Amino acid sequence: MKRCLPASGAAMGILTAFSLLTGCGNHNMSALDPQGPVGKSELNLIYLSTGIMTFVVVVVTVIYIYVVWRYRERPGDEEKGIPEQVAGSKKLEVLWTVIPIMLLIVLAVPTIATTFSLKEKPDPADSLRINVTGYQYWWGFEYPEQKVTTANEVHIPTGKKVDLIMTAHDVIHAFWVPSLGGKQDLSPGKTDRLVLQADKPGIYEGKCAELCGASHSLMNFRVIAHEPKDFDQWISSQQNPKSRPTVGRAEEGRRWVEQNCIGCHAVRGAGYRVLGRTGPELTAFGERTRIAGVLDNNRDNLKAWLKNPQDIKPGNRMPAFDHLSEKDLDAIVNYLQELK
Amino acid sequence: MATLVVLIVFILFLAAILTGGYNRRYLDLLQENWLWNWITTVDHKRIGILYLIAGGFFFLMGGLEALLIRIQLMFPNSKFIVGDVYNQLMTMHGTTMIFLVALPLLFGLMNFIVPLQIGARDVAFPFLNSLGFWLYFSGGLLLNLSWLFGGAPDSGWFNYPTLALNDFSPGPGVNYYVLGLQIAGIGTLISGINFLVTIINMRAPGMTYLRMPLFTWTTFVTSALILFAFPPLTAGLFMMMFDRLFETSFFVTAGGGNVVVWQHIFWIFGHPEVYILVLPAFGVFSDVISTFSRKRLFGYNSMVFAVVLIGFLGFMVWVHHMFTVGLGPIANSIFAVSTMAIAVPTGIKVFNWLFTMWGGRIRFTTAMLYAAGFIVNFVMGGVTGVMLAVVPADHQFHDTYFVVAHFHYVIIGGTIMGILAGVYYWWPKMFGIKLDERWGRWNFWLFYFGFHLTFFPQHFLGLWGMPRRVFTYEAGYNLELGNLLSSLGAILMTAGLLFLLYNVVQTFRHGEAAGPDPWDGRTLEWAISSPPPAYNFAQTPRVRGLDPWWLEKHEGDGKLKPAEPLGPIHMPSPSHLPFVMSLGFFISGFGFVFHSWQVGVLGLIVVVVTMYVRSFQEDPGYHIQPDELKGVEH
Ligand SMILES: [Cu+2]
Ligand SMILES: [Cu+2]
Numbered sequence: 001m002k003r004c005l006p007a008s009g010a011a012m013g014i015l016t017a018f019s020l021l022t023g024c025g026n027h028n029m030s031a032l033d034p035q036g037p038v039g040k041s042e043l044n045l046i047y048l049s050t051g052i053m054t055f056v057v058v059v060v061t062v063i064y065i066y067v068v069w070r071y072r073e074r075p076g077d078e079e080k081g082i083p084e085q086v087a088g089s090k091k092l093e094v095l096w097t098v099i100p101i102m103l104l105i106v107l108a109v110p111t112i113a114t115t116f117s118l119k120e121k122p123d124p125a126d127s128l129r130i131n132v133t134g135y136q137y138w139w140g141f142e143y144p145e146q147k148v149t150t151a152n153e154v155h156i157p158t159g160k161k162v163d164l165i166m167t168a169h170d171v172i173h174a175f176w177v178p179s180l181g182g183k184q185d186l187s188p189g190k191t192d193r194l195v196l197q198a199d200k201p202g203i204y205e206g207k208c209a210e211l212c213g214a215s216h217s218l219m220n221f222r223v224i225a226h227e228p229k230d231f232d233q234w235i236s237s238q239q240n241p242k243s244r245p246t247v248g249r250a251e252e253g254r255r256w257v258e259q260n261c262i263g264c265h266a267v268r269g270a271g272y273r274v275l276g277r278t279g280p281e282l283t284a285f286g287e288r289t290r291i292a293g294v295l296d297n298n299r300d301n302l303k304a305w306l307k308n309p310q311d312i313k314p315g316n317r318m319p320a321f322d323h324l325s326e327k328d329l330d331a332i333v334n335y336l337q338e339l340k
Numbered sequence: 341m342a343t344l345v346v347l348i349v350f351i352l353f354l355a356a357i358l359t360g361g362y363n364r365r366y367l368d369l370l371q372e373n374w375l376w377n378w379i380t381t382v383d384h385k386r387i388g389i390l391y392l393i394a395g396g397f398f399f400l401m402g403g404l405e406a407l408l409i410r411i412q413l414m415f416p417n418s419k420f421i422v423g424d425v426y427n428q429l430m431t432m433h434g435t436t437m438i439f440l441v442a443l444p445l446l447f448g449l450m451n452f453i454v455p456l457q458i459g460a461r462d463v464a465f466p467f468l469n470s471l472g473f474w475l476y477f478s479g480g481l482l483l484n485l486s487w488l489f490g491g492a493p494d495s496g497w498f499n500y501p502t503l504a505l506n507d508f509s510p511g512p513g514v515n516y517y518v519l520g521l522q523i524a525g526i527g528t529l530i531s532g533i534n535f536l537v538t539i540i541n542m543r544a545p546g547m548t549y550l551r552m553p554l555f556t557w558t559t560f561v562t563s564a565l566i567l568f569a570f571p572p573l574t575a576g577l578f579m580m581m582f583d584r585l586f587e588t589s590f591f592v593t594a595g596g597g598n599v600v601v602w603q604h605i606f607w608i609f610g611h612p613e614v615y616i617l618v619l620p621a622f623g624v625f626s627d628v629i630s631t632f633s634r635k636r637l638f639g640y641n642s643m644v645f646a647v648v649l650i651g652f653l654g655f656m657v658w659v660h661h662m663f664t665v666g667l668g669p670i671a672n673s674i675f676a677v678s679t680m681a682i683a684v685p686t687g688i689k690v691f692n693w694l695f696t697m698w699g700g701r702i703r704f705t706t707a708m709l710y711a712a713g714f715i716v717n718f719v720m721g722g723v724t725g726v727m728l729a730v731v732p733a734d735h736q737f738h739d740t741y742f743v744v745a746h747f748h749y750v751i752i753g754g755t756i757m758g759i760l761a762g763v764y765y766w767w768p769k770m771f772g773i774k775l776d777e778r779w780g781r782w783n784f785w786l787f788y789f790g791f792h793l794t795f796f797p798q799h800f801l802g803l804w805g806m807p808r809r810v811f812t813y814e815a816g817y818n819l820e821l822g823n824l825l826s827s828l829g830a831i832l833m834t835a836g837l838l839f840l841l842y843n844v845v846q847t848f849r850h851g852e853a854a855g856p857d858p859w860d861g862r863t864l865e866w867a868i869s870s871p872p873p874a875y876n877f878a879q880t881p882r883v884r885g886l887d888p889w890w891l892e893k894h895e896g897d898g899k900l901k902p903a904e905p906l907g908p909i910h911m912p913s914p915s916h917l918p919f920v921m922s923l924g925f926f927i928s929g930f931g932f933v934f935h936s937w938q939v940g941v942l943g944l945i946v947v948v949v950t951m952y953v954r955s956f957q958e959d960p961g962y963h964i965q966p967d968e969l970k971g972v973e974h
Binding site for chain 1: 427720
């Protein structure tokens with residue numbers, strides 16, 4: 001896998017590039033290794049267009065190399081006089097107008113067909129609807145029929161169309177999961193639809209693709225695809241979250257969170273008076289693989305995040321809690337890690 | 341208030357000196373100064389050189405920004421420049437390169453060369469020409485001063501709301517963007533109109549439209565594009581300015597505004613802008629390729645037709661920058677097809693260039709190396725352009741490094757290399773000395789290799805999941821190697837450009853005289869001395885066909901035929917008003933950036949006063965008498 005770049009970098013031809021297209025990149029994050037039908041149909045068009053374009057490039061390259069080599073000035077050429085001043089050739093010019101037009105028609109037809117088919121509204125009966133909202137710099141996910149909300153990690157069943165309805169809370173973001181399919185902008189004051197589907201269980205990396213501020217680069221999320229029955233299990237665990245800790249220390253953390261965090265964060269089932277909505281949902285946070293999309297979810301990282309979130313994600317809207325004592329922070333960390 | 345008083349005193353002081361009301365002695369001293377001569381010049385050749393100097397200066401700024409970006413991205417998770425500062429860098433890099441480098445450098449070449457190519461003595465409006473330059477320069481300066489006072493704009497070069505509005509970009513940064521570009525934009529619009537009128541009205545007798553060199557043709561079409569593309573930008577910038585300074589809600593969703601409207605306005609300007617940038621480069625390459633192949637341009641008529649068609653279609657494709665906005669499959673399909681259609685005339689040009697070389701005798705000077713290298717780049721940038729038009733594929737490409745690779749292939753591989761080719765090609769005409777060819781080859785090969793090394797891997801980075809405008813990427817996703825190569829390439833490109841700088845310095849110190857026609861040229865500019873005299877042509881030439889100078893050399897007696905008897909030549913007089921007026925705009929812009937209405941209005945008053953003075957000024961110009969003309973047989 002590592003081999004593909006230097007070789008093509010040196011060869012510098014689309015041709016080599018094309019032959020190396022497959023099998024490069026990380027398979028959880030590469031548009032060249034799609035894991036669902038949408039990504040596959042997009043990749044097919046990438047291949048088709050690359051193929052047609054490679055043909056063009058080859059033709060041009062052959063003529064180019066021939067011309068540059070054959071007609072370069074050599075010593076002694078001076079005596080031969082000046083080259084013939086050719087004005088043009090109708091035949092040739094018609095030829096290289098008509099052939100490209102035909103090639104482009106070959107490309108345009110499937111382009112238009114796929115453009116329309118990808119935008120088809122899925123049947124609500126066999127699709128899963130999820131509302132996506134972009135915030136600086138995190139993602140809110142809501143399953144309206146299941147009455148579940150979560151953040152930064154969206155779980156989906158395999159083999160089923162997922163109907164993502166999107167909008168943005170503040171600035172424009174773009175939802176992109178390279179290995180499942182192309183992106184959709186999330187614009188404030190506007191709702192849009194993106195339909196994706198995963199064929200195999202797995203974790204697919206997602207990114208924000210539209211510049212949205214200082215931490216745009218760190219606005220990651222994950223799509224976690226399960227077999228349908230595992231997905232149903234996940235949904236029901238979300239509907240009945242374990243938000244009441246069993247361990248003593250964690251109970252203390254529950255109270256600290258109540259005092260400091262619930263204005264912005266929601267933990268369903270913990271008995272809090274409010275469910276904050278200006279920060280990511282923390283219900284079942286202990287199950288998450290990552291913190292804020294950038295750190296692995298473990299105790300040390302969580303504590304580092306609480307102490308100084310700005311250092312990890314510059315410009316984000318979570319305040320630092322460095323004024324809390326180590327003991328209190330530990331209690332919070334305990335509690336959050338207990339949330340299942 | 342104190343600043344206001346100081347400013348008023350300062351301006352009155354300047355006004356006193358400039359009008360000679362205070363003491364004529366200072367005025368005289370000033371007028372003999374070389375700097376003053378450059379500031380007040382209305383000679384198209386000097387203004388061309390001013391554009392090259394200013395554009396070169398901003399090129400250094402933008403290049404440095406690019407280098408810092410590539411250093412940050414060289415390794416994963418690096419912490420050298422992150423967050424908002426990175427966003428400022430990448431915004432300023434883009435804005436500077438597009439608005440302050442690429443187009444102005446082209447303007448430099450156009451200003452110097454186009455009047456010569458059509459056998460004119462100057463542009464149609466020399467005063468406006470100077471005004472256009474100084475407006476551009478003051479706008480560019482204003483934009484770059486943001487680094488020192490208050491922070492640079494950070495919302496990307498296309499400055500999308502709502503990110504660019506006060507709520508999310510509270511500092512003065514975006515104000516600098518809005519006002520700096522507005523001022524520079526007025527300058528560009530003025531220059532565009534000036535070129536249009538010049539080419540329509542000032543052609544020498546016999547220089548019909550279909551005998552104009554391709555560089556003149558592309559300048560013509562580009563100017564027309566400027567005329568139609570810049571007003572939408574002006575309108576958009578005004579709306580953005582009102583949203584930021586006067587609390588209107590054009591783009592504020594809470595106030596009923598719409599963020600997509602800005603995107604339309606911006607790209608209705610923005611797509612033609614890329615053709616504004618690349619068409620003149622096509623012109624340079626057409627001239628260079630035919631000169632150094634020693635052949636006339638293959639399919640001249642279809643080349644001209646292709647340029648006009650590209651210019652026309654360029655206005656019908658802007659939505660390809662917005663395929664992921666969610667405008668619906670009908671809109672997306674229409675714009676996909678129109679975008680693909682543009683590839684046809686572009687392809688015509690490529691084949692015509694190839695067949696111009698076919699059967700010729702190609703001299704690989706540095707200028708020709710750039711032209712030959714360009715063909716490869718442009719084919720690659722062109723085919724990725726067609727790929728981007730394929731809507732579903734674009735959903736993967738959009739806003740990733742694939743796009744970054746694509747547009748650098750066309751903007752560096754096309755525009756910047758066109759400028760470099762033009763600089764090597766016309767340098768002897770501009771300064772009477774040739775740039776050194778040996779250093780030129782170093783310059784070319786390093787730059788060229790570095791260019792591919794930088795941008796070729798980026799196609800893959802994009803497909804492998806790297807969005808554009810990110811300040812870092814994680815290790816372990818196969819993005820490391822591509823980024824490392826890309827950064828190394830950027831260093832090579834820098835080294836290549838240092839050779840150019842070195843070459844320029846060395847040439848000025850001991851370059852050999854070039855003579856009027858060092859390349860065995862074909863067009864009118866090569867018929868007169870290098871550098872040309874202020875009046876260009878002692879007698880306006882009569883043009884007898886395409887490639888008139890070549891024609892006279894091979895089918896005539898090697899001399900241009902005059903179209904008029906020798907007589908006194910009318911010249912426009914120099915003027916300091918363009919500079920003062922631009923200064924007024926600059927002061928005003930600075931004031932508005934900081935919400936200081938007094939300073940803002942004060943600057944505008946300076947503008948209005950200079951306009952008034954100009955309107956009632958009698959400017960008879962002066963005459964050069966026949967016996968003052970150098971090197972002319974009487
Ligand atoms: Cu975002
Ligand atoms: Cu475009």
